[in-house]
Amino acid sequence: MGETSIIRVGSGLTTALTYAAWGAVVAPLTIVAHELGHFGVGLFLATPDLALHYGSVSDTASEQGVPAVRIGAQALAGPVATLLIMAACVMGLRQKVHPFFVVTLIAAPIRFAVGAVYLAFSLQAAIQGGARGEPNFDEFKAAQALGFAVEPLLIGELVATIAIWVWMFRRLQRETRFSSLFGAVVGIGLGIGVWIALIGPWLLP
DSSP: OOHHHHHHHHHHHHHHHHHHHHHHHHHHHHHHHHHHHHHHHHHHTTOTTOEEOSSOEEOOTTTTTOOHHHHHHHHHHHHHHHHHHHHHHHHHHHHOOOHHHHHHHHHGGGGGHHHHHHHHHHHHHHHHTOOOOOOOOHHHHHHHHHTOOHHHHHHHHHHHHHHHHHHHHHHSOGGGHHHHHHHHHHHHHHHHHHIIIIIHHHHOO
């Protein structure tokens, strides 16, 4: 192996480890930030028995007859928080390619995968004539409470995420592009796993 090849391998490994470290730290923060969107709006609306947990927000709004518009606004606040975080990171990444922006743009919209799965089942139901079911995720709850169709919102989230990921990929340095993404994905997976299994239940049960 030549000196140039050794340098490239070393640079790629360093980049992967750097992005992995950032991913492990930042991924849990994106989960908390999403839930803080729900929690902050819940506080503002005086939602009864509001409590922040490591991966959710609980309350007794439905049981106590809170108006649907307030329930819908609180449900929609989490996705809005995620989209605002993504927008901020896009602006940051336009100025400087930094691991923080990259791993956040990968980790934050992971939860939109639930909506993508729902769209797939919804399309299947439309073709085959079956029922679409009553799922329990933020956008669907907000749509039910506020009286709008959830599919356009989910499609918008999916299209925006894919467009941002493509743009982000092109922003990465070509020489370390794949090592950056590999490290980021590994770190994000590790961070989410440790947060859900250990740290989150201890800090925010």
